[in-house]
Amino acid sequence: MPLAPLAGALVAGLAGKAVGRRGAHTVTILGVLVSFICSVVVLMQVLDGARFVGTIYEWATIGGLRMEVGFLVDGLTAMMMVVVTFVSLMVHVYTIGYMDDDPGYQRFFAYISLFTFSMLMLVMSNNFLQLFFGWEAVGLVSYLLIGFWYTRPTAIFANMKAFLVNRVGDFGFILGIGLIAAYAGTLDYAQAFAKGGELARLGFPGTDWSLITVTCICLFIGAMGKSAQFPLHVWLPDSMEGPTPISALIHAATMVTAGIFMVARMSPLFELSDTALNFVLVIGAITALFMGFLGIIQNDIKRVVAYSTLSQLGYMTVALGASAYSVAVFHLMTHAFFKALLFLAAGSVIIGMHHDQDIRNMGGLRKYMPITWITSLLGSLALIGTPLFAGFYSKDSIIEAVHASHLPGAGFAIFAVTAGVFVTAFYSFRMYFLVFHGQERFRHKPHPAPDDHGAHDDHGGHAHEPHESPGVVWLPLVMLAIPSVVIGYLTIQPMLFGDFFKDSIFVDLVRHPAMEELARGFHGAGAMALHALSTLPFWLTLAGVVSAYVFYLVAPSIPAALDRALKPLRIVLENKYYMDWFNENVLAAGARLLGRGLWKGGDQGLIDGLVVNGSARVVGAAAGLVRLVQTGHLYWYALVMVLGVFGFLTWRLWPFLAGAST
Numbered sequence: 001m002p003l004a005p006l007a008g009a010l011v012a013g014l015a016g017k018a019v020g021r022r023g024a025h026t027v028t029i030l031g032v033l034v035s036f037i038c039s040v041v042v043l044m045q046v047l048d049g050a051r052f053v054g055t056i057y058e059w060a061t062i063g064g065l066r067m068e069v070g071f072l073v074d075g076l077t078a079m080m081m082v083v084v085t086f087v088s089l090m091v092h093v094y095t096i097g098y099m100d101d102d103p104g105y106q107r108f109f110a111y112i113s114l115f116t117f118s119m120l121m122l123v124m125s126n127n128f129l130q131l132f133f134g135w136e137a138v139g140l141v142s143y144l145l146i147g148f149w150y151t152r153p154t155a156i157f158a159n160m161k162a163f164l165v166n167r168v169g170d171f172g173f174i175l176g177i178g179l180i181a182a183y184a185g186t187l188d189y190a191q192a193f194a195k196g197g198e199l200a201r202l203g204f205p206g207t208d209w210s211l212i213t214v215t216c217i218c219l220f221i222g223a224m225g226k227s228a229q230f231p232l233h234v235w236l237p238d239s240m241e242g243p244t245p246i247s248a249l250i251h252a253a254t255m256v257t258a259g260i261f262m263v264a265r266m267s268p269l270f271e272l273s274d275t276a277l278n279f280v281l282v283i284g285a286i287t288a289l290f291m292g293f294l295g296i297i298q299n300d301i302k303r304v305v306a307y308s309t310l311s312q313l314g315y316m317t318v319a320l321g322a323s324a325y326s327v328a329v330f331h332l333m334t335h336a337f338f339k340a341l342l343f344l345a346a347g348s349v350i351i352g353m354h355h356d357q358d359i360r361n362m363g364g365l366r367k368y369m370p371i372t373w374i375t376s377l378l379g380s381l382a383l384i385g386t387p388l389f390a391g392f393y394s395k396d397s398i399i400e401a402v403h404a405s406h407l408p409g410a411g412f413a414i415f416a417v418t419a420g421v422f423v424t425a426f427y428s429f430r431m432y433f434l435v436f437h438g439q440e441r442f443r444h445k446p447h448p449a450p451d452d453h454g455a456h457d458d459h460g461g462h463a464h465e466p467h468e469s470p471g472v473v474w475l476p477l478v479m480l481a482i483p484s485v486v487i488g489y490l491t492i493q494p495m496l497f498g499d500f501f502k503d504s505i506f507v508d509l510v511r512h513p514a515m516e517e518l519a520r521g522f523h524g525a526g527a528m529a530l531h532a533l534s535t536l537p538f539w540l541t542l543a544g545v546v547s548a549y550v551f552y553l554v555a556p557s558i559p560a561a562l563d564r565a566l567k568p569l570r571i572v573l574e575n576k577y578y579m580d581w582f583n584e585n586v587l588a589a590g591a592r593l594l595g596r597g598l599w600k601g602g603d604q605g606l607i608d609g610l611v612v613n614g615s616a617r618v619v620g621a622a623a624g625l626v627r628l629v630q631t632g633h634l635y636w637y638a639l640v641m642v643l644g645v646f647g648f649l650t651w652r653l654w655p656f657l658a659g660a661s662t
Contacts, residue, residue, distance in 0.1 A: 001042075001081060002120040004034040005088075009113035016106030024106040028113040029092045035120065036085035039078070046078040051503065053126050053190070064185055072126035072189065076329065076504035079495075080123040080261060083333055084254055087340045088116040090476035091249045094344050097473040098245055098351065108148060112249055115141040119254045123261060128177045128187040131262070135173065135226065138255045139166050145246040146239045155241040162235035169225015169232050176218030183211060193268040193506075200272040216269055216276035220283075223259025227313050230287045234579050236310060237294075240302040244347030247302060248340040251309050257332045260316045264325040268506040271323065274407060277512075281321025281402075282409040285416035288314030290577070292423035296430065297573045299447070300357050301346045304431045308383065309339055311420060315398050318413050323512035324401035325505045330488075330495050331394035338382035338391055338484035344477055345376040348469040349435060353442060359431055360447045364440035368466040373436050375477040380432050382484040384425040384541050387529035393488035395421075396528070397496060397518060399537055404514040421537045425544025433552045442466060489525045497522055 008031030012024040019027065055070040091112060099108055118141055122134025147159030181187055183202060184195045202211040223229065228236040236256065240247060250256065263270060263280065270276055288311050295307035312335050319328035350357055352369050366373045382391040399421075402413045468474065494500045497519050509516050522528065532538045551559045563570055575581060629640070 001035045001038045004031040005113045006117040009110045013110030021105050024109045028109045032089045036089050039081040039085045043078040067129050070126040071124045074504045075500045083336045084119050091245045094476040095245045097470045146242040158238040158241040165235040166225045169222050172218045173222025179215045213273040213275045216273050227259030229283050237306045248343035263320045264329050267325045271508045277321050278407045278409045284314045284317025285413040288420045289416040292420050295427035305342050319398045322401045322405040322514050324514045326501045327397045334390035334394045334488050338379045341379040341480035348372040351469045352466045358447050359434045361445045362435045363438045366436040369468045371474040375481045378481045380428045387532045390488035393492045401514040404517040422540040422544045425541045429545045429548035438553050
């Protein structure tokens, strides 16, 4: 499964000119298709009880520490493989139409196929070494994809920002892995989990902290970077500078969910530390609510969806903190389908609008782009948690799980995920109504971009009539819309209350009873949807949709008046809580000062000036003095020898002479 997309990436990347555009997309799509078919076969086998765990290759042995390449296939792995390969396959097909006129066509296919290989290696790993390899590989390929249009300064800034922020998270991640290797003496998942009880009884050296708490928090810091949790979320919105297909691939189903997958896989360790779980819960709640607020004021269609991704990742993280790991992974799966759908639909709108991405320049596209319209509507309904749609089952389960949590941060988390329901519905349908309904604004463009066509993607365009995208673009939308509607209804029972994750995820139901309470209240998918009609989240969802309808279709003067009245708040939101300003003017400035001090004072002053050049100067000065007595004349050397003997005898006889004189 992982080697098929790797082979496609190598062919498209190394022999792109030889195979041409058609050859590049054919070989990469074929590779991902093979992986998808194999993933489905493996999922069927896993459902029948099959499991696999084993070492494929032993890379190195250092003392008792074995570094291996191996695979673990269970329910969690099988689900992730199907999701990753299916979304990747849809993105590959979609790319044929979206990147049709791009000169980097073959290179793009090589990158996204390589990304699929990296993600599969990550989710299939059975040890921390291979996990870290996949972790860093997806980070590297995302850097290449975000900066795909490397001639554009904003793309270069965005991919460097993503790379640096992820290095911060990955530093914590590798510290966590190092602690496990040091104290458990193994990199193998099963062996490390088996020693979890021993680790829980140890303290972190030099402190009164629990070793398992420090280890889990370090691991989660890695997830904060990869899965864009506050405050390491700042890279993800800027990564929209990359082409739209990678927004769907990286920011919907794969890279940003790697952190969620990792914490779920590490559930036997996280269950041993309530402190770590509470930290996860609070960080997720902050991300879920406050990133949703930022989605309200965005006007770039891709950035609205990007902030929606941030918010939904916060929901998944909240579920992890509540020990509802299977609910988090369930939301990961449903979100992958409808968020990939929304990103690809946004790309279809961009194509139809001739690459204008400002939703204020759209309106009335429903009759021009009927397939994009209906699929976008289905994706939006799934995102806001409409009963019977995929997102409803996973999001409502998260809210119920948080209510069942007894951690100190649960109160704030309940408020955040509940308020986030209204926020999500409002910004989702604000975008939907402004794009597909209301007045047609694309002919006069009330908000033209400086280049006169508002292009953020690397395509030209003029004020033409909108049009539906070609079949190769809308077909993936239809294919993704189907699971966005039905997958939650079909899978909630086996994934949350069945045995699908029985040997993948561990929960201490005595200390963390959230899943047990969810099971007691579950009476079937249909009954859950019917009951939801009387709950607060449903009415908040409805209120968000109605508010967006009134604000942007019935009375547009209301948001304009609110904008004027709440201008200070809008400025804070437009500046993204000044996180970028803080990073650039405080952290980066401090890092520059520290770096300059280490360079000037440490490197040039201490090392070069004192240690290296200073020692050379001392040797040179000593040599200069010695050179004065090296005349080359024998009489001078004889005189020195006589004086030396005289001095030596005087030194040795002086005590006797001094004694005789007394």
